[in-house]
Amino acid sequence: MAGGVGISTGPAPASERIAGLSASSWRRAGLAAAILVAIALPFLIGKYHTFELTLAMIYAVALLGLNLLSGYNGQISLGHGAFYAVGAYTAAIMMQRWGVPYWATIPPAALISFAIGVLFGLPALRLEGPYLALVTLAMALATPQLLKYFDGWTGGQQGINLTKPVPPHWLGLGRDQFLYLLVLIVLIAAFWVGANLLRGRTGRALVAIRENPISASAMGIDTARYKTLAFGASAAFAGVAGAMSAIVVGFVAPEGFGLLLSLSFLVGSAVGGIATVSGALFGGLFVEYVPNIANDISDAAPGAIYGLALLMLMFAMPVGVAGYIGPRLARLARRPRASASNPPGESKQIGSIAIQEGRKP
Amino acid sequence: MTGAPVHQFLQQLFTGLATGAIYASLALALVMIYRATELVNFAQGEMAMFSTYIAWTLTNAGIPFWVAFALTLAASFLGGVAIERLIIRPVQNAPVFTAVTVFIGLLLILNSVAGWLYTYTVQDFPSPFGDRPLLHSLLTTSALGIMGVTLAMLVLLYLFFRFTPIGLAMRAAAQNPVSARLCGIRVGRMLAIGWGLAAAVGATAGVMVAPILFLDPNMMTGTLLYAFAGALLGGISSPLGAVIGGIAVGVMENLVGTYLIASQLKLTVALAVILLVLVLRPNGLFGATLVKRV
Secondary structure, three states, X not given: OHHHHHHOOOOOOOOOEEOOEEHHHHHHHHHHHHHXXXXXXXXXXXXXXXXXXXXXXXXXXXXXXXXXXXXXXXXXXXXXXXXXXXXXXXXXXXXXXXXXXHHHHHHHHHHHHHHHHHHHHHHHOOOOOXXXXXXHHHHHHHHHHHHHHOHHHHOHHHOEEOOOOXXXXXXXOOHHHHHHHHXXXXXXXXXXXXXXXXXXXXXXXXXXXXXXXXXXXXXOOOHHHHHHHHHHHHHHHXXXXXXXXXXXXXXXXXXXXXXXXXXXXXHHHHHHOOOOOOHHHHHHHHHHHHHHHHHOOOOOHHHHHHHHHHHHHHHHOOOHHHHHHHHHHHHHHHHHHHHHHOOOOHHHHXXXXXXXXXXXX | OOOOHHHHHHHHHHHHHHHHHHHHHHHHHXXXXXXXXXXXXXXXXXXXXXXHHHHHHHHHOOOOHHXXXXXXXXXXXXXXXXXXXXXXXXXXXXXXXXXXXXXXXXXHHHHHHHHHHHOOOOEOXXXXXXXXXXXXXXXXXXXXXXXXXXXXXXXXXXXXXXXXXXXXXXXXXXXXXXXXXXXXOOHHHHHHHHHHHHHHHHHHHHHHHHHHHOXXXXXXXXXXXXXXXXXXXXXXXXXXXXXXXXXXXXXXXXXXXXXXXXXXXXXXXXXXXXXHHHHHOOOOOOOOOOOOOO
């Protein structure tokens, strides 16, 4: 069945060789090259572009969390902005009130978001499909209000101003370059954790629950445990991203964590492909750049483009960019001797994650 | 300003009944779509907001209020039909994620098109009923008017579904599409009409709430949340439940806001209600228990 689909990011069997190298070595080489380019980028482009890319990477971390929850585990969240806000405010409050160094705020942000995610995941066990979407939508709407209400901690409407971290002298880096590299490290760590989580037993359990919760539990998967775990882990990714954004932007305020943020996560996730790991990167770039470009047209344009993108994706390409390109690339690479080891139709299944589970039996 | 505590309580109660009537209308629109298609329409609030802008444009053009209101209902009906035909039908049997995402896309588009056409400036929307105090200022003419219009709409809808052939056909199509189709009912057309009606009911809610909330593209998000709370409280499969739930939530919102919690937390209260109902009593007070075949 299509069960293992979401996790098989490298569908080509190891025995197959392209130009003398196995597919997995190709993948490893590609990954190394991509990381090298990513490290080199801030030295080649201007300050502002570096800053934009930094934000895109932060979004990618949050989107990875959302993909884990919605794409792999099938729990819809329209309110991940709330967990992002938890992370951002955890970092901001620790830095401003207690003078904690910026780097030390990331683990607590992850832990607190994880705990809140688990707490939220418990009632979510009883909600399915549109109801979970509804509750998380309400959560997204309530977040700015709650942030304003607890103004003793959050600074209310004014928010909290932070001093941006200063790069150590011996590194000889500009501040934007330093922040970029810092976020890049967090991004790589997050993707490493995420990919490992999804590759193994946990990932298979999550996908099995998405595909058919009843048969998953019949096979001995503790669905409640995995679903709350997925919620917690997903929230932790969002929280880490939020903390990074507070550190990088140097400012948090309630208006930044409203419905639009949560919905941009949904858009980014859908654009990249909800049941993919690499899709989070596409999504992050989309969410960072498209509104910036669209804002030049009109202040209503980003919303319109988001909305159109969602409709068009759902009608034409429900698996998102990574979900669309990935299998095709793999098939292209495999073409010369595909006949022997790959049953026809496998790629099609890989590409059809978002449209597998019918609403009605 | 208010005298005795009893007076204040009654005043809040009546205000709550009026806002509750608005929530009830929107909740009813949600339930109508849910019953026909099992979809939860996250864009219902934005559809109502858009209709309200149409009414605002028409009254600003000098058309008398009630004529403009009737025209708005007609336009909303057509808009609802068009949305069903063009956007919803293709995802009718799609998985939940796809359906939810399409509704969110619709929400974003309606919201930003309204912002584009009318800007995000908050506009004044005068109440058609004036704002004179009645009964020792226990309630106002506008509150009474809102309740009256809502009640009239509910009665008309009830009569429509109960006594007209097309209402009967629509109920049949919602209850059992396959059998209805075998009986010669055009199920697709019934769904489209259902969407049109829901859009018109939502438009009523929007026009009624606009004098209270003022008019801007984001005016309905909070109202929609309360309508959801009302629909869930009453049971999302029950029209009567939606109306009772909506009114109950409206009254509760006002009383809680006055006596218990600061009104800045309104949306949080709605979140709490939604969560509690869904966890403790997922079928609401009047909803049928869902049995799922696996």
